[in-house]
Amino acid sequence: MATTEILTAERILVATEEVLRRHGPAKATVVDVARALGVSHGSVYRHFRTKAALREAVTKRWLDRTTQTLSAVVAQDHDPQARLREWLAALFTAKRRKAGGDPELFATYTVLAGESGEAVGEHIATLTGQLTEIVRSGVDSGVFAAADPAATALALFHATDRFHDPCHAREWERPGIEDEFEAVVDLVLRGLRAA
Amino acid sequence: MATTEILTAERILVATEEVLRRHGPAKATVVDVARALGVSHGSVYRHFRTKAALREAVTKRWLDRTTQTLSAVVAQDHDPQARLREWLAALFTAKRRKAGGDPELFATYTVLAGESGEAVGEHIATLTGQLTEIVRSGVDSGVFAAADPAATALALFHATDRFHDPCHAREWERPGIEDEFEAVVDLVLRGLRAA
DNA sequence: CAGCTGACAGATGTTGAAATCTGTCAGCTG
DNA sequence: CAGCTGACAGATTTCAACATCTGTCAGCTG
Incomplete structure (x- = not known):
């Protein structure tokens, strides 16, 4: 099932967009994104060096x-x-x-x-x-x-x-x-x- | 001397401009303006109905x-x-x-x-x-x-x-x-x- | 051993109580 | 009595303790 798939940059971007839509730019956190994907936030940092880089992507x-x-x-x-x-x-x-x-x-x-x-x-x-x-x-x-x-x-x-x-x-x-x-x-x- | 002159709208505006220049729009208060003029803030409200009106003037x-x-x-x-x-x-x-x-x-x-x-x-x-x-x-x-x-x-x-x-x-x-x-x-x- | 976890330090954000501010007005003063 | 004062209620801001977040990394796991 989806949550056992390899964590890709693309999946992170989709989840981030959803989190941003729900929470807005001021309250959306990397922890929120990781939670939405069912992974630890450390994994997100494996694909994007910083929160700013993720936001920019x-x-x-x-x-x-x-x-x-x-x-x-x-x-x-x-x-x-x-x-x-x-x-x-x-x-x-x-x-x-x-x-x-x-x-x-x-x-x-x-x-x-x-x-x-x-x-x-x-x-x-x-x-x-x-x-x-x-x-x-x-x-x-x-x-x-x-x-x-x-x-x-x-x-x-x-x-x-x-x-x-x-x-x-x-x-x-x-x-x-x-x-x-x-x-x-x-x-x-x-x-x-x-x- | 100047501080005993009648308090005019013009004098208030000059003082407000100075207070705004010094403190910026976020921190400039009506009390600051009154203090700069050596009057009580109630006097300022005699000339301008609200802080917004003063700022606009x-x-x-x-x-x-x-x-x-x-x-x-x-x-x-x-x-x-x-x-x-x-x-x-x-x-x-x-x-x-x-x-x-x-x-x-x-x-x-x-x-x-x-x-x-x-x-x-x-x-x-x-x-x-x-x-x-x-x-x-x-x-x-x-x-x-x-x-x-x-x-x-x-x-x-x-x-x-x-x-x-x-x-x-x-x-x-x-x-x-x-x-x-x-x-x-x-x-x-x-x-x-x-x- | 590639990919992920979770604990950690320092930075940033939240919260609620105390301080300050806005706007009003009864009364003082010259 | 025209012009100013200062005390007041309610709204807003400040501040400091606390909570959460960011970014790192040593080590776990399949």
């Missing part, structure tokens, strides 16, 4: 699920303008759903972002990489003007911070936020179009 | 100093493009200087912003009002295209959130932030120009 898994959803948008064969718009909307929607539907895990992610953890930095790098790809394809097909697609992608990411940075999460439930999002996206897309 | 005074600095930029007779650029740069500079030079008062402002206090809402309304004025003058002179100057001004404000919202203050000291700011401003200014 859980966050990485969780962030990667968003990255994968968005990569599908990058691969679509709509024109770059539409893809960019859809990508930004998908990012906003994904973050908003996580903030609303998984508040405890989202709090963990927010804490980690505040500590400028490795996983969050990588996540942002991956996202801006996807954006760069869309911008570059727009430049190639002549609909976007951008001397440095990577720098422009970063500017796009920063200009839309309000709609994906966790420190703004409280505002994502306010009425009218959709219109604000559309207004900002319209503005930056106009700034991107070839003259 | 201090924040308002402090925010108004920024508003006044920026209104000078609005009144300049440069072309709208230059004025908009200067206004955004002046806002970023002002916020950054406050975050770095007055960390305790800035923390108070951040706390208040989180509680969505009246004063912060008014401050933001005033700022977007100034932005609207610049956008409108650009539309009038034909250099900007904007169907709804007020909505466009709000979009500009949101697109540059990263460079004035207190929740991003930690990032304002990072190297490269100037370039990120320039990139975002370039992007939105291009989005604003008349076709």
